[in-house]
Amino acid sequence: MPPDIEERTRGVDAALDALPPRDVDPWRREQIRRKARAELLRQAELARRPWLAAAGRLYTRVLEPALVAAATCAYLAWAFQTISEILSGPPLP
Amino acid sequence: MSGENEQTGERALVDRLKRGDPAAFDEVYDRYRPPLFGFLARLSQQRELAEDLLQETWLRLAANATRLDDDTRLGAWLFTVARNLHRSHVRWVVVDLEHRRWLRRTADEGIENTSPFDLTSASELERQLEHALAVLPLKVREAVLLVAVERLEPVEAARVLGISPEALRQRLSRGRARVAEHLERCRTITTKERTDAA
Numbered sequence: 610m611p612p613d614i615e616e617r618t619r620g621v622d623a624a625l626d627a628l629p630p631r632d633v634d635p636w637r638r639e640q641i642r643r644k645a646r647a648e649l650l651r652q653a654e655l656a657r658r659p660w661l662a663a664a665g666r667l668y669t670r671v672l673e674p675a676l677v678a679a680a681t682c683a684y685l686a687w688a689f690q691t692i693s694e695i696l697s698g699p700p701l702p
Numbered sequence: 703m704s705g706e707n708e709q710t711g712e713r714a715l716v717d718r719l720k721r722g723d724p725a726a727f728d729e730v731y732d733r734y735r736p737p738l739f740g741f742l743a744r745l746s747q748q749r750e751l752a753e754d755l756l757q758e759t760w761l762r763l764a765a766n767a768t769r770l771d772d773d774t775r776l777g778a779w780l781f782t783v784a785r786n787l788h789r790s791h792v793r794w795v796v797v798d799l800e801h802r803r804w805l806r807r808t809a810d811e812g813i814e815n816t817s818p819f820d821l822t823s824a825s826e827l828e829r830q831l832e833h834a835l836a837v838l839p840l841k842v843r844e845a846v847l848l849v850a851v852e853r854l855e856p857v858e859a860a861r862v863l864g865i866s867p868e869a870l871r872q873r874l875s876r877g878r879a880r881v882a883e884h885l886e887r888c889r890t891i892t893t894k895e896r897t898d899a900a
Contacts, residue, residue, distance in 0.1 A: 642728070647764075
C-alpha cells in the first residue's frame, strides 16, 4: 500500500474509532431488557419442561388450526343450508 | 493469553445463558447493547427503527438462548442477527424516495446539511464522519461500521456479513477511501469559507 494511502487510512480509522458510542434512552433500555428477560425465563421454563413445549407445539400446530377449520366448515354448512332452504321454500309474500 | 481468557469467559457466559440465568443476560445486554445500537443507528440512520431492530435482536437472543452452541461468539451472533433484521427491513420496506433524495442532495452539498444524528454530535469532525458514513453504500457501510467503528475482528466481521475476508478487505478499503475523500472535501470547503470570510 502506498505510504500516503496508508497514512490516510490510519487517520480515517483513528477518527472512526474515536466516534462516541451511542445508546438508547434509559426508559427504552429497561423496557427492552424487561421484555427480553421475560422471554428468556419463558424459554428456560419450556426447556426445563419439555412436555410443556411439546403441548404448546401440538396446540399451535394441530389443535388450533383444526378448531378453526372445524368452526369454518360448520358455519359454511349452516350458511349454505339456510340459503338453500330460503331459495327452495315458498315465495315470500 | 487474554484472548483465551476472554474465550473461556464467553463460554461460561453462554453456558449460563443456556440455563436461562437472567444475570448472565444482563451482563451480555450491558456489554453489547451500546455497540449494537450504534451499529444499527448508523446503518439505518433512523433512531426509532434502530430501537425496534435492537429490541428484536435481544428478543431473538432470549428466544434462542437455550439452544445456543457452546462455542457461540456472542458478539458475532448478535451483530449477525441485527444485520439480517436490518436487511429484511430494507428488503421489504417501501422505498422512501424522499430519504434517497436527501442522501443524494447532502452527498452533493458536502457539510451544509445535517441529519438529526449529526445535530447531536459534539464536534465538527464527528459531524463530518457521521455524514460520510451516512452516504456510504449499504454494503460498504456495514463493513466500515463493524470493523472500524465497533472494532470487530475482520474474520468475525466477514462471518457476520457472510463474505470472504478478501471481499471484506476490499469493501473496507473502498469505504475508508470514500470517508477520506469526504473529509478532504469538507476541509476544502471550510478552508475556502474561511478565506472568503477573511
